Amino acid sequence: xxxxxxxxxxxxxxxxxxxxxxxxxxxxxxxxxxxxxxxxxxxxxxxxxxxxxxxxxxxxxxxxxxxxxxxxxxxxxxxxxxxxxxxxxxxxxxxxxxxxxxxxxxxxxxxxxxxxxxxxxxxxxxxxxxxxxxxxxxxxxxxxxxxxxxxxxxxxxxxxxxxxxxxxxxxxxxxxxxxxxxxxxxxxxxxxxxxxxxxxxxxxxxxxxxxxxxxxxxxxxxxxxxxxxxxxxxxxxxxxxxxxxxxxxxxxxxxxxxxxxxxxxxxxxxxxxxxxxxxxxxxxxxxxxxxxxxxxxxxxxxxxxxxxxxxxxxxxxxxxxxxxxxxxxxxxxxxxxxxxxxxxxxxxxxxxxxxxxxxxxxxxxxxxxxxxxxxxxxxxxxxxxxxxxxxxxxxxxxxxxxxxxxxxxxxxxxxxxxxxxxxxxxxxxxxxxxxxxxxxxxxxx
Amino acid sequence: xxxxxxxxxxxxxxxxxxxxxxxxxxxxxxxxxxxxxxxxxxxxxxxxxxxxxxxxxxxxxxxxxxxxxxxxxxxxxxxxxxxxxxxxxxxxxxxxxxxxxxxxxxxxxxxxxxxxxxxxxxxxxxxxxxxxxxxxxxxxxxxxxxxxxxxxxx
Numbered sequence: 001x002x003x004x005x006x007x008x009x010x011x012x013x014x015x016x017x018x019x020x021x022x023x024x025x026x027x028x029x030x031x032x033x034x035x036x037x038x039x040x041x042x043x044x045x046x047x048x049x050x051x052x053x054x055x056x057x058x059x060x061x062x063x064x065x066x067x068x069x070x071x072x073x074x075x076x077x078x079x080x081x082x083x084x085x086x087x088x089x090x091x092x093x094x095x096x097x098x099x100x101x102x103x104x105x106x107x108x109x110x111x112x113x114x115x116x117x118x119x120x121x122x123x124x125x126x127x128x129x130x131x132x133x134x135x136x137x138x139x140x141x142x143x144x145x146x147x148x149x150x151x152x153x154x155x156x157x158x159x160x161x162x163x164x165x166x167x168x169x170x171x172x173x174x175x176x177x178x179x180x181x182x183x184x185x186x187x188x189x190x191x192x193x194x195x196x197x198x199x200x201x202x203x204x205x206x207x208x209x210x211x212x213x214x215x216x217x218x219x220x221x222x223x224x225x226x227x228x229x230x231x232x233x234x235x236x237x238x239x240x241x242x243x244x245x246x247x248x249x250x251x252x253x254x255x256x257x258x259x260x261x262x263x264x265x266x267x268x269x270x271x272x273x274x275x276x277x278x279x280x281x282x283x284x285x286x287x288x289x290x291x292x293x294x295x296x297x298x299x300x301x302x303x304x305x306x307x308x309x310x311x312x313x314x315x316x317x318x319x320x321x322x323x324x325x326x327x328x329x330x331x332x333x334x335x336x337x338x339x340x341x342x343x344x345x346x347x348x349x350x351x352x353x354x355x356x357x358x359x360x361x362x363x364x365x366x367x368x369x370x371x372x373x374x375x376x377x378x379x380x381x382x383x384x385x386x387x388x389x390x391x392x393x394x395x396x397x398x399x400x401x402x403x404x405x406x407x408x409x410x411x412x413x414x415x416x417x418x419x420x421x422x423x424x425x426x427x428x429x430x431x432x433x434x435x436x437x438x439x440x441x442x443x444x445x
Numbered sequence: 446x447x448x449x450x451x452x453x454x455x456x457x458x459x460x461x462x463x464x465x466x467x468x469x470x471x472x473x474x475x476x477x478x479x480x481x482x483x484x485x486x487x488x489x490x491x492x493x494x495x496x497x498x499x500x501x502x503x504x505x506x507x508x509x510x511x512x513x514x515x516x517x518x519x520x521x522x523x524x525x526x527x528x529x530x531x532x533x534x535x536x537x538x539x540x541x542x543x544x545x546x547x548x549x550x551x552x553x554x555x556x557x558x559x560x561x562x563x564x565x566x567x568x569x570x571x572x573x574x575x576x577x578x579x580x581x582x583x584x585x586x587x588x589x590x591x592x593x594x595x596x597x598x599x
Binding site for chain 1: 540
């Protein structure tokens with residue numbers, strides 16, 4: 001995920017005093033923090049080309065930040081109309097009484113200029129209105145066309161300052177864009193920024209594609225394709241567009257994911273009606289078989305330290321979750337509740353496993369500890385599955401389908417996200433129907 | 446109304462309960478496969494192209510075996526090669542359904558081979574829940590979608 005755009009970070013003037021306001025994200029946040037995001041001011045408008053002027057960065061860049069903070073559910077964004085102080089003074093010398101009058105607890109201000117090399121330089125400050133202090137300040141440089149990423153990085157800094165944890169805004173989502181009738185669905189790989197901007201299709205829709213997943217450390221994506229009607233796992237380099245098949249299996253391979261270091265693909269291989277879990281090392285091409293059981297073993301996912309794999313298997317007669325060592329030994333069932341369990345995904349923090357549960361005709365997204373204890377169901381619906389973690393392990397993205405009436409009328413598939421607290425369920429905007437989302441790591445990490 | 450009539454009435458009501466009970470029990474695991482003929486096409490005259498499965502199952506009930514006997518006889522006599530497509534309904538997770546479709550297609554392949562069809566004449570492919578024949582979200586549609594379809598290979 002590195003070096004896609006030219007971005008430099010410079011920390012400056014960080015007084016770094018303890019803030020009076022803080023957000024505890026371990027609990028459901030029923031009272032979001034009132035935040036004012038001032039418009040940024042343009043320092044040298046004479047240097048702005050017509051093209052850059054049209055971007056209206058002074059209001060659109062803060063808008064990116066506002067939308068991010070608002071969708072996190074942790075902040076309540078005060079209406080711009082209520083702002084009393086002008087952007088420039090807000091940034092240079094805020095009158096805290098003006099901001100506290102409108103009940104803001106934090107205020108974000110900024111300055112935009114074009115530097116001598118033609119780069120965009122954006123400076124932002126985060127103010128603690130309650131204790132009348134600056135608590136974060138940064139300058140960022142980027143090519144003007146990657147201005148939205150600056151907004152995302154600033155959002156991450158604010159999130160980190162207020163919660164003590166890394167943000168997840170400077171990230172992308174890869175997913176399957178869907179169109180056409182349900183019985184002849186056209187599916188394309190698509191990628192977009194986490195907030196839905198910069199949507200781009202990666203395949204044309206000539207063949208069925210499913211379950212794309214990011215490599216945590218590179219530009220590679222692994223997914224399943226029915227290219228030439230041979231359902232197999234593929235790799236795709238999203239920068240170069242180069243695709244290649246993973247391994248030389250004499251049958252269907254599916255349910256791929258990368259190992260945490262990105263060197264291996266773990267997936268299922270189906271043969272003679274039996275699906276087992278395999279890995280392939282991407283450098284040496286060595287294939288290893290991890291499970292060997294006459295049941296369906298699929299949807300494998302590594303723990304972030306690479307030592308364990310969680311997967312689902314119907315070896316008990318029904319789909320349940322199992323954890324094994326990454327060499328395939330010591331298989332242990334972890335799901336114990338009533339119902340079926342599928343699509344386990346290990347949290348990047350290592351502490352939880354997210355899953356889909358099917359119980360009495362309803363579908364749930366839930367989390368449990370890695371030993372299966374502490375099961376919590378976050379959301380119930382007609383059909384939803386395939387959770388994917390935000391890089392900080394606080395939010396899950398998944399897809400939800402609606403029930404169809406006769407001839408498929410009313411069918412839809414959309415991406416949703418929910419905090420692991422069970423609060424803040426949000427529908428993501430996509431240009432078309434969507435499924436199988438996968439969340440990238442932080443791009444700037 | 447005579448006593449006998451009342452007895453008959455009670456019997457009718459009782460039978461009605463029994464029938465309802467049967468309708469319910471057919472939805473129990475392992476029994477909710479489709480037995481109708483809607484959506485069914487033909488591999489050849491008198492040879493249905495598909496068989497249906499119960500929820501989460503890949504076992505072949507006797508009706509399915511009857512259909513596959515006809516398919517086996519036709520494949521052997523005509524010398525054609527076939528592709529057996531395995532499908533699942535939309536009420537499972539995508540990846541599990543891919544495996545389930547593969548398991549169903551192989552159950553059909555195994556049965557056709559037991560009836561004397563050479564394994565080289567049969568390839569299998571799973572579509573999981575990706576290609577429903579009936580796009581409605583209803584028990585009837587789901588039972589029609591839990592299927593294998595035998596098609597001539599191109």
